[in-house]
Amino acid sequence: MPHALQLPPAPALPFAASELTFPVGRIWCVGRNYTAHTREMGADPARDPPFFFAKPATALVPAASGAGVVLPYPRATNNLHHEVELVVAIGERGATDAADPLAWIAGFAVGLDLTRRDIQAGLKEKGLPWEMAKAFDRSAVVGPLAIANDSVRLDPQTPIGLWVNEVKRQHGTLAEMIWPVADLLQHLQALVDVLPGDLVFTGTPAGVGPLLPGDRVRGEVEGLPAVEFMVGDR
Numbered sequence: 029m030p031h032a033l034q035l036p037p038a039p040a041l042p043f044a045a046s047e048l049t050f051p052v053g054r055i056w057c058v059g060r061n062y063t064a065h066t067r068e069m070g071a072d073p074a075r076d077p078p079f080f081f082a083k084p085a086t087a088l089v090p091a092a093s094g095a096g097v098v099l100p101y102p103r104a105t106n107n108l109h110h111e112v113e114l115v116v117a118i119g120e121r122g123a124t125d126a127a128d129p130l131a132w133i134a135g136f137a138v139g140l141d142l143t144r145r146d147i148q149a150g151l152k153e154k155g156l157p158w159e160m161a162k163a164f165d166r167s168a169v170v171g172p173l174a175i176a177n178d179s180v181r182l183d184p185q186t187p188i189g190l191w192v193n194e195v196k197r198q199h200g201t202l203a204e205m206i207w208p209v210a211d212l213l214q215h216l217q218a219l220v221d222v223l224p225g226d227l228v229f230t231g232t233p234a235g236v237g238p239l240l241p242g243d244r245v246r247g248e249v250e251g252l253p254a255v256e257f258m259v260g261d262r
């Protein structure tokens with residue numbers, strides 16, 4: 029039966045070294061997964077188990093370095109924050125080992141979990157859900173995917189960082205994750221089926237802060253293609 033209306037093209041991410049694209053089904057994010065960032069948000073890193081929230085796949089903005097992506101400053105906020113994160117992309121799971129979550133990963137990328145921090149603060153205060161702080165349009169900006177293979181191992185000492193107008197704002201290493209990627213995926217799988225097409229944002233190191241119109245933003249995880257964009261006008 030024909031559909032009653034036509035949706036925009038399905039969200040997808042390019043692979044850096046392939047003609048193929050990765051169709052994005054869902055976007056999962058973890059809160060407070062780096063010790064220093066957990067402290068800067070006023071929480072206790074030792075006590076909190078990982079918790080997850082989601083963004084719609086339509087929040088995705090592919091933003092390869094050099095592509096000239098301009099992201100309009102989102103409405104309804106005066107405090108848009110950057111959170112640079114390692115993003116893992118879940119591939120076909122048929123042939124993979126259910127007990128080895130790292131085998132589910134088809135690719136790695138660098139992403140920005142953009143956050144309307146002022147809205148989040150208000151929601152937290154009232155004990156309300158975070159969607160309008162996190163799941164807004166164009167809130168998941170992601171660079172091209174590197175295919176997960178032997179040459180992309182991402183050992184724990186891998187640096188992760190974010191620059192605004194060439195000034196370093198966030199930095200850390202993947203070793204600072206409270207819950208490493210395999211543990212995160214196990215926790216997520218205990219709550220939902222982790223499916224092919226899922227992107228998982230794995231948390232941000234310390235140094236989150238505001239973005240302003242005109243800012244040039246670059247996120248890096250060593251060994252992966254960078255994510256890069258400019259913040260446009262309000």
Ligand code: MN
Nearest residue numbers: 111141231232
């Ligand atoms: Mn985040």
